[in-house]
Amino acid sequence: MKLKRFEALSLQEALQAVKAELGPDAVIVSSRRIQKAGGLFGLLSQSVIEVTAAVDRATQTPEVEPAVTLDRSLQALIKRQMPVASPARDLPKVKKEPTFSEQLQVASVLDPVNQHLHEMKEEIQRLRESQKDPELALGPLRQELEGLRIVVGEVLGSQMHKRVEGLPGDLLDDYQTLVGHGVDSQLAHRLLRSVVETLGTVGMSNREAVTSLLRERMEDDLAVSNPSVSxxxxxxxxxxxxxxxxxxxxxxxxxxxxxxxxxxxxxxxxxxxxxxxxxxxxxxxxxxxxxxxxxxxxxxxxxxxxxxxxxxxxxxxxxxxxxxxxxxxxxxxxxxxxxxxxxxxxxxxxxxxxxxxxxxxxxxxxxxxxxxxxxxxxxxxxxxxxxxxxxxxxxxxxxxxxxxxxxxxxxxxxxxxxxxxxxxxxxxxxxxxxxxxxxxxxxxx
Ligand SMILES: Nc1nc2c(ncn2[C@@H]2O[C@H](COP(=O)(O)OP(=O)(O)OP(=O)(O)O)[C@@H](O)[C@H]2O)c(=O)[nH]1
Ligand SMILES: [Mg+2]
The missing domain is CATH 3.40.50.300 (P-loop containing nucleotide triphosphate hydrolases)
Structure with missing residues (x-):
């Protein structure tokens, strides 16, 4: 396992650097925004993103739970957001970790949001310190916050959907067909997982076997009994x-x-x-x-x-x-x-x-x-x-x-x-x- 720390002006840049140096199998262990002293006598400081990434050279598979650690206020925002904007609320929990490109995609949207929040926090602090009526200035800030709430909700929704889409092989099509025909998403997912578990990765390439086992599993969930009218x-x-x-x-x-x-x-x-x-x-x-x-x-x-x-x-x-x-x-x-x-x-x-x-x-x-x-x-x-x-x-x-x-x-x-x-x-x-x-x-x- 190799652990390395990267610093960049944006999360997206930092992740690009991680990918370039550690490869696409790298996982993000943590990320945080820090104030970096610079310039003459360290007087000019600037805000940078510090990302710690890990890669397992031997297996190319991460041992550490990947996580993009977000600004606390953004975490709270996401938490509040989840029950409201949850297009994927019914989707089952899939234990597939986000891939590097997925993390990068999330980061590319969330980083500007993160930065924006940072600025908003500073603005609020300035307002607190000034003697002005805070209500007058808080209106536009609230509006901005609402905009961010929507963006974050959409990003999380699409990412969660992708996780379900991460079902192997053609199963994603099957999942979408079943759900499109009204089958409960949890039920569809349970059926597909049971097919994956039975056939294994190798068996999944046999489309005929997948289709017939999936139908068999669906039949298993139903009961029929015709009274013998005789x-x-x-x-x-x-x-x-x-x-x-x-x-x-x-x-x-x-x-x-x-x-x-x-x-x-x-x-x-x-x-x-x-x-x-x-x-x-x-x-x-x-x-x-x-x-x-x-x-x-x-x-x-x-x-x-x-x-x-x-x-x-x-x-x-x-x-x-x-x-x-x-x-x-x-x-x-x-x-x-x-x-x-x-x-x-x-x-x-x-x-x-x-x-x-x-x-x-x-x-x-x-x-x-x-x-x-x-x-x-x-x-x-x-x-x-x-x-x-x-x-x-x-x-x-x-x-x-x-x-x-x-x-x-x-x-x-x-x-x-x-x-x-x-x-x-x-x-x-x-x-x-x-x-x-x-x-x-x-x-x-
Ligand atoms: N399209 C279609 N119509 C049906 C079917 N079965 C019954 N119907 C029609 O549905 C309507 C109501 O049928 P009924 O058999 O009177 O229904 P019911 O349950 O006895 O109704 P109540 O006695 O009023 O509770 C009739 O016009 C039937 O022809 C079916 O499978 N398909
Ligand atoms: Mg009747």
Whole structure:
């Protein structure tokens, strides 16, 4: 390890000298501004920057934590600045040290700022010593300070971003794509780091291996589970719950149609608890009529239990519920009571893909009391990016059962797969389900 001290009029000049003498692997151990005596009898002093730099000749890698030590007031300024101007606030902490050229870039902006602050401090001192009203002179100084605050914030923001960009190889592109598609930046970074850790530096050059491992890791974060709608597995009771208009009733019709396509002898029964709106019952009645399956309307908990009792021979019972506003506590409590009392019911929470991530998280939180066994995602065709959905699903950990991507009954419903969900995040395929045979029911709303 070689340590050397450099002096120059500006930090930028000092760093150039460090680079010229110690090479690009040098790290800055400290830097400070000092008053240097000079001229006749040392009477003419001037302010210079003293930089201490180190380089490890043997390994060319620094052992010392590199740090650009800044003027105290600038440090305080940066500290205050960080929570305010933090374009990279969500970015993960990456343990990659800044390179020499990065330090140089920061220094080239921060040094004039540092110098400016120094002058401002002297100006304030002069004001204190003078008898003038300090408020009159402080106005312009405050304005200058605000300008500096913005500059420092921008520089720090861009440098922090570069650190994340320091991910090896093509991973920076992957990171940007994922975050651009709405994947949480911390989550994207964790995924990419895990790929780097598994493949190592050598493996990272194999682009195919990187892509496939990254997708595999993303799939690992998701859970899917398709209920086997088949007579072989005994009676299945599925209840669809969720906010208003997310597609519960349409999905019930799709599930009934899908079951019919799979096995025309399967006995399916529809029960609706949605007596909240007259039109809701009529909507399901139309589907039931076309599919030629019975529809029961349950107006109370007692009624509901009787309906279930009457259809013990049915292979599949699909229960539609009313979409409730978040404020409708009574309706929600009724639903909780019904699902708790009947253990066989599998509850599927329906989420619409185009809805904001924060709203979906809130919906999940609200329906936690039911409990929720599966999630159905609808309206994939109306969403443009799926990163937010990926954040929600990976965080919730609830298996996804079905995906719906259109209004056609039943074609626009597919069993969820982790592969498909990850493909959606990357924007590989259009969200719509590929057109199959003719619609069982053409839905007109
Ligand atoms: N684009 C698109 N529209 C859908 C999808 N699923 C349902 N819809 C439409 O969304 C609208 C609302 O669907 P419903 O099935 O009535 O929704 P709901 O959740 O039962 O609504 P409420 O009973 O009022 O809570 C209808 O126009 C459906 O055709 C889908 O996957 N994609
Ligand atoms: Mg409905």
């Amino acid at each position: 007579r072989v597995y005994g009676q299945k009771i599925m209840m669809l719950v969720g906010p208003t208009g997310v597609g519960k009733t349409t999905t019930i019709a799709k599930l009934a149609g899908m079951a019919r396509q799979q096995d025309e002898h399967q006995k399916t029964v529809l029960i609706t608890l949605d007596t909240y709106r007259v039109a809701a019952v009529e909507q399901l009645r139309v589907f039931a009529k076309i599919l030629k399956i019975p529809l029961e309307v349950a107006v109370s908990h007692q009624d509901f239990l009787q309906c279930l009792g009457r259809h013990q021979e049915a292979d599949l019972i699909l229960i539609d519920t009313a979409g409730r506003s978040p404020k409708d506590q009574t309706g929600h409590h009724e639903l909780v009571a019904m699902t708790r009392g009947t253990l066989k019911i599998e509850t599927h929470l329906v989420l619409a893909a185009q809805v904001a991530e924060s709203v979906q998280m809130e919906t999940l939180r609200r329906y936690q009391s039911l409990p929720i066994h599966k999630v159905i995602v609808t309206k994939l065709d109306e969403a443009s990016t799926f990163g937010g959905l990926y954040n929600v699903l990976s965080q919730a950990g609830i298996p996804v059962s079905y995906l719906s991507a259109g209004q056609r009954v039943p074609e626009d419903l597919e069993a969820a797969t982790r592969k498909r969900l990850v493909e959606l995040v990357w924007g590989d395929q259009p969200a719509g389900v590929p057109a199959g045979q003719a619609s069982l029911v053409e839905v007109a709303h």
